[in-house]
Amino acid sequence: MATIKDVARAAGVSVATVSRVFQGSPLVASATARQVQRAAVCLDYSPNGAAQSLSTRNARTLGVLLPDLHGEFFSEAIRGIDHAVRAERFQVLLSSSHADAREMISVARSLRGRIDGLIVMAPDAGSARVIEDIARYFPVVLLNPGVRAKSCCAVSIANSDGAHQVVRHLIELGHERIAIVRGPSGNVDAKERLRGFRKALRKAGLGVPRGFEISGDFTQRSGYESAQTLLGLRPRPTAVFASNDYMAIGLMSALSEAGVRVPEELAVAGFDDIPLAQYVRPPLTTVRANAYELGERAVRMWFDSARARIARKVPRHEVLPAALVVRSSCGSGNGAALRPSLEEAGPPARAVNQIERERRRPLGG
C-alpha cells in the first residue's frame, strides 16, 4: 500500500505538502495540488487512519455499547445513530451483546485511541458505577439509560408520560377498574411505565385495587400467563395496560383461548408499537417510541456537548415524547370511529405508505 511518502516522491514534493492537499489546506498552490492529486490517484493512495488518529489524537469515531438486544428497536436505534454519525463524517464502532457491566467496562477500555466518545445503552439500574467509570475515559451519552449518571448526558423515552397517556385514554373511554402487567423489576423502563400508570389513576381519583398490579417480565409468555391471574381478580378489571406490546399480545392470545372478547369484556393496551401491533386481532392500542430518533438524538447530543466542551459541561437529559396510537383493542367509547388512528384507514391509503416506508426491505434474506 502506498504511503504519503510514496506520493510525495512521485509528485516531487514533501510529505507536508501532500498532507496539506489531503486536508484541503488553502496554503498550497493549485498547480502543486493537482500534481499531488494525480500522483495519489496513480498510486491508489488513501491516508492511513491509524496514523491520523495517532497524530491528531482523535479518531473520528464514536463507539456504541449495547446490551444483547434483538428486534426492531435495536436495529432502528443503530440506524439513527449511524445516520447522525455519518452526517458528521464520523464512523461507528459497534459493540453489542454485553452480558454484564464488567464486560462493558473492559471493552470500553480496550477502545482507547480508537474512539472519541461513546453512546452507551445500559438499561439495568445496577450499572451506575460502571458508567461513571467509563465516562472518565470518554465523553459518554446514555441512551435510554437505566440510571442517571451525574457526569453524562442522556436521552430517553418518555416512558412515564406514555403510560400516563394510554391509561388516561382508557379512563376517558369510561374504564374505572384498570390493571397493569408490570415489566421486570430491575428495568427502569418498566418502573417508569408503572409510575405513569399510577399517576394517571391517581389524577383521575381512581384507586388500584389489591392485585391489580400483576408482575411480568416483558416476554410474551409472561403476558400469556398473566391472563389467569387477571381473570381471577374480583372485581374483575375492565381494562389492562400491559407494559409492553409483547406481553399485550401474549395476553390477548390467552384471552382469545379463554373466550374473553377484546375489547368488549376486557380492553387491552400495550407499549412500544412494535410492527406486530397493527396486525394482531384486534389491532393493539399502544404507545409509540421512536428508536431511530432516539439514536439520532443521542449522537447529536454527543456532538453538541463535545463542541461545548470549552464552555461549562452541564450534562443535559433529553426526553423523547411518546405518542399514543389508538387502534381497536381498547374499543372506542361511543362510536367506532371516534378516534381513528392512521393505520386504520385501510391498506391502499396512507397506512400502506407508512408501512412501506417503515418496513421496506429491498433484500430478500
Next chain:
Amino acid sequence: MATIKDVARAAGVSVATVSRVFQGSPLVASATARQVQRAAVCLDYSPNGAAQSLSTRNARTLGVLLPDLHGEFFSEAIRGIDHAVRAERFQVLLSSSHADAREMISVARSLRGRIDGLIVMAPDAGSARVIEDIARYFPVVLLNPGVRAKSCCAVSIANSDGAHQVVRHLIELGHERIAIVRGPSGNVDAKERLRGFRKALRKAGLGVPRGFEISGDFTQRSGYESAQTLLGLRPRPTAVFASNDYMAIGLMSALSEAGVRVPEELAVAGFDDIPLAQYVRPPLTTVRANAYELGERAVRMWFDSARARIARKVPRHEVLPAALVVRSSCGSGNGAALRPSLEEAGPPARAVNQIERERRRPLGG
C-alpha cells in the same frame, strides 16, 4: 491519559518491558510483571489502539458495510457478526445506509488503517466492479451478495432451494396452477427465488401459464396490488408464492377484503419467515432464512481465509440452507394436522419458548 512511558517510569522499567507485560510475553520475570501491573492499574493505563494498529499493522477490527436496511434481518445479521467477531477478540466498525456503490467505495477507502477486512452486503447486481475494487484494499467476504465477485469469499442464503421447497410443498398439496409474485428486477434474491419456483414446476411437469408471473417489488403494497392481477387471471391460480413475506401479507389483506378465502380458494406462501408471519390470519407458510447465522458464517469465513492466506487463496462460496415453515396459509391437503409446524402447537408449549427466545427484549423502548 497515561502512556506506556508513564507506566515504565512508575514501574522503574523500560517501555519494552511494559509492552511485553501487556502482551503476556513469557520473557519477563514475574516479579517485574507484577511491578508493571501495579503501576498500570495505579495510573489507570490501557494501551492506545491507534498506536498499536500503526505499529503492528493490524487493527483487530472488521468493517461491515451494509445498504440501508430495516428490520429484523438487519439486526439479526449484525448480532451474528458481532458475536463471531467478539469470539476472535476483534471489533466491529459498522457503516450502514449506503445508497449507492460509489458511496460504499469511498467509505471503504476511508477505512484504511482502521480495519483488517470487510464484510460487505451488496444486494444489487450492479456493484460487481465496486466490490472487486474494494477487495484490492482488504480481504472481503460478501454477505448474501447480489453478484459473484471472483476475488472474494461469499456466504448466501439458499434462495432458489427455499423457493423450490415451498413450491414443491404446494404441488404436494395438490395444486397445479401456481402463480408467483416476483421481487424487484435488479435484486438477486428475487431472481433466485424465481428460479427455484420455475424449477419446481418444471420438475413436476407443470407449466407456467401466461401471466402467472406477476411483478412486485418486495413491498407490502406491491403484494396488495398484485391481488387484482391475480384474481383477474383465467384460469385462476389455486396457489400463489409471494417472493417475500411482506408481499404475501399485503396480498392476504387484499384477498381478505375481496372476500377470497385463504387457503380454501387461494393458497398463499411467502419467504423469509419474518416475525409477523406467524401472527397474520391464517398464519403464513413460508421459508426461514437465518440472518444471525448468515452473519456469523461470514465472519468465520473471513477468519478462515485470513489464516489460510499463506496457502492458496481460493474464494469459497457457502450457501446456508433455507427451511420450509409450514403453517396454515396453504392448507394442509387431507388432514388439518398433516404437517404441523412447531409454532402451531399452541402458546404455552414450545411455540412460546421459541418466540420468547427470539423476541425477548429486556428493554422497553
Next chain:
DNA sequence: TTGTATGCGTTATCAG
C-alpha cells in the same frame, strides 16, 4: 531477563 533504538504513517511547528 531487560534496555536501546528504530520504524509505523500522519500531522503540525517551524524555518525558509
Next chain:
DNA sequence: CTGATAACGCATACAA
C-alpha cells in the same frame, strides 16, 4: 507557498 523534522504511542529487532 514549501520543506525539514519532531512528535504521536507502541512493538520489536538487536544488544547487553
